[in-house]
Amino acid sequence: MTNETVHEVAGQAHEQIAFMSPENTLVLLTWAVFFGLLIILNKFAWKPILAGLDQREEAIRQSVEKAEQIQREYEQLNQKRQQILDESYAQAKEIVAEARKGAQNAARVIEEKTKEETQIMIENAQREIQATVQRAREDLRKESVDLAIQLAGKLIEKNLDEKDHQKLVDDLVRKI
Numbered sequence: 001m002t003n004e005t006v007h008e009v010a011g012q013a014h015e016q017i018a019f020m021s022p023e024n025t026l027v028l029l030t031w032a033v034f035f036g037l038l039i040i041l042n043k044f045a046w047k048p049i050l051a052g053l054d055q056r057e058e059a060i061r062q063s064v065e066k067a068e069q070i071q072r073e074y075e076q077l078n079q080k081r082q083q084i085l086d087e088s089y090a091q092a093k094e095i096v097a098e099a100r101k102g103a104q105n106a107a108r109v110i111e112e113k114t115k116e117e118t119q120i121m122i123e124n125a126q127r128e129i130q131a132t133v134q135r136a137r138e139d140l141r142k143e144s145v146d147l148a149i150q151l152a153g154k155l156i157e158k159n160l161d162e163k164d165h166q167k168l169v170d171d172l173v174r175k176i
Contacts, residue, residue: 138173141173142169142173145168145169145173146169149168149169
């Protein structure tokens with residue numbers, strides 16, 4: 001046996017012994033434990049974990065959908081609010097315009113009434129003035145007649161009694 005053959009035989013024996021060495025056994029046991037643990041985890045842990053993650057994903061998706069829906073509703077409410085504000089501003093402008101028209105109409109009516117009342121007052125004052133002038137003229141005529149009678153009486157030197165005097169005055173007033 002040559003040295004080479006011995007080495008070959010020893011190498012083969014060593015390979016057979018190396019294949020079953022504690023390192024290889026440890027590797028096989030590690031893999032066996034890993035796959036066993038993987039199967040146990042898959043059956044008891046991964047399925048509940050994945051189910052929980054699916055539930056969480058669904059809850060998050062629903063929350064996002066609700067948030068989007070709330071956002072859309074908020075935008076709609078905001079648009080409605082703006083529309084209501086615009087309408088109320090328009091109504092306020094209309095009310096102010098109507099109030100201005102009403103105030104202008106009321107001012108015009110008051111002005112017209114004031115003019116009418118002023119005209120009536122002027123006409124009444126003119127009538128009163130005319131009546132006063134008429135009375136003054138009548139009084140002046142009576143006094144003129146009285147003076148004329150007194151002058152005539154003095155000229156005639158005849159004194160008339162009061163009754164004759166009044167009759168004479170009335171006659172003269174009628175003639176004048």
